[in-house]
Amino acid sequence: MSNSAFIHDTADVKSLSIGDGTRVWQYVVVLPGAKIGSDVNLCSHCLVENDVVIGDRVTVKSGVYLWDGIHIADDVFIGPNVTFTNDKFPRSKMYPDTFAQTRIEKGASIGGGAVLLPGITIGTGAMVGAGAVVTKSVPPYAIVMGSPARVAGFVGDGADPATVSSSTRSDLPADPETSSRVGVGVGDVTLHRFKRFSDARGDLSVGEFLQDVPFQPKRYFLVFNVPEEKKRGEHAHLRCHQFLICVKGSCTAVVDDSISRKEISLDSPEIGLYLPPMTWGTQYKYSRDAVLLVFTSDYYDASDYIGEYAEFVKIARNQENV
Template identity: 60%
Template sequence: MTKPFIHPNALCESGQVGEGTRIWAFAHVLPGARIGRDCNVCDHVFVENDVIVGDRVTLKCGVQLWDGLRLEDDVFIGPNATFTNDIFPRSKEYPEAFGQTVVRKGASIGANATILPGITIGARAMVGAGAVVTRSVPPNAVVVGNPAKIVGYVDTADHGRAEAPVAPVAVEAVHQTSVRDVTLHHLKNVADMRGSLSVGEFGRDIPFDVKRYFLVYDVPSVEIRGEHAHRSCKQFLIAVKGSVHVVADDGASREQFLLDKPWLGLYLPPMTWGIQYRYSPDAVLLVLASQHYDSADYIRDYDEFLGMTRDPLKP
């Protein structure tokens, strides 16, 4: 490692700059700021006092980091991205404490994006150029637009659209996926001039005894559901009307599925992080569960989930 490089035309008042970090011309770093190792602080960057920047962070030209901002390791901030720290700013009026904004490890924020105060950008999330982010972004999510909306998830294989069977009576089939123990099920489907019928039998087509069901409907298309895993509960998802995108994640592999047929089901075993989003306006999602409701069975923090998948003995 080498000492930090400070360009002769930069003003760095902080003594807390890590080894290997480069601060380029016309950047200004105030005395209380902390900047980690191997960072790249480009021209015309301003860093206020109550700012913590992790290791290997890239700050492109024209970025201002205001009090209350926390950037974890390996974060990328694109040119002229704008952070805010006061939801109701007034000239010469200051809040008791500025809203703290956190950008988690490996996240990227595109050029000219605007980030409102007091929110969290999840690990490895991707904020598109010009997006206006008004609320927290989940880990691995891709958001674009004003206000920013989730349009996908990074590093996610897309299973794509399941085509209807050619035969009028479909033979049930189970397809393995890239996510551990997650399976896509083509249920029996009968269609004739009188209408269509899809059927599944508990213990056969549905791979567990069902103790509970719930329906999700009237979900605004901008909303996401799920974002949790279960310790022991099994689930089976069917979009009985409309369409829903489902992301399944085992901590090592992640895949996206489009449920848009009433004969198409997705089995989610325990210890699978599940997300449902991009509901069509008419979507009705049926969820079959192997257990009665138990709040203690839920894992709602993605970092906790990752820790448990890497240490299966952890309670």
């Protein structure tokens, strides 16, 4: 145990693995196997079992019990009376061989009174609303709330992290007979408006490949019948370019280059969104009638997908340093 850690006289701390500057307050119980990092603040009336790992600069407010199998990364905030669980089918005096692993990734925040079911991951930078009941893993930087918890938005970056900023068709020139595009502030992602012609027979929207769509597609797919609470995407591509058009209804796309994030509403067949390689894309808030058309620059290749956000960030940062 670090000599600079503060342990209140009423605390019962058996672990010797406690980092510099950590403060353990009144009536906290820490079992011998627990590993606690530096500058952690464990507020009063908390319990930390053996198979628990707490990173650096973590705040755990009062009344939180951390059971075996809970691993918490750096810079996490856990509000008062958050309830963790580690056994999906608990029975008195019956113990599983191993407890379910719950992971809270770097920079995530969990609001007071939230309940987390076992075996889930709260992604990097995510925010769980107070009183939420979290039954499944939360994507990086997602904001979830309710019972069961559902994605209500995504965390922004910069000066106002409360919610991600958005780009809409109002950012594009308004001339319907001229195609246009504008950067959204996330890497080389661009928002496009196609030409639109209207008369008594109806409306026509047209785009040309290599001019309006900046690549020659080899494949397309359609996404439809998506339940309103579900998310799609949640991956990046190493080499493949994508172009998204919501040809019916509406959905919302979140794009992320590992540094910045932006939310874009796709609600018209004359609006398209270009995603270059190494863009993390998520689509959610599908209307019941939404049909999302996606063009891709390459044929399907499973090896081109990056499905873990942490891996995506690592690859992106490595590319920046080349």
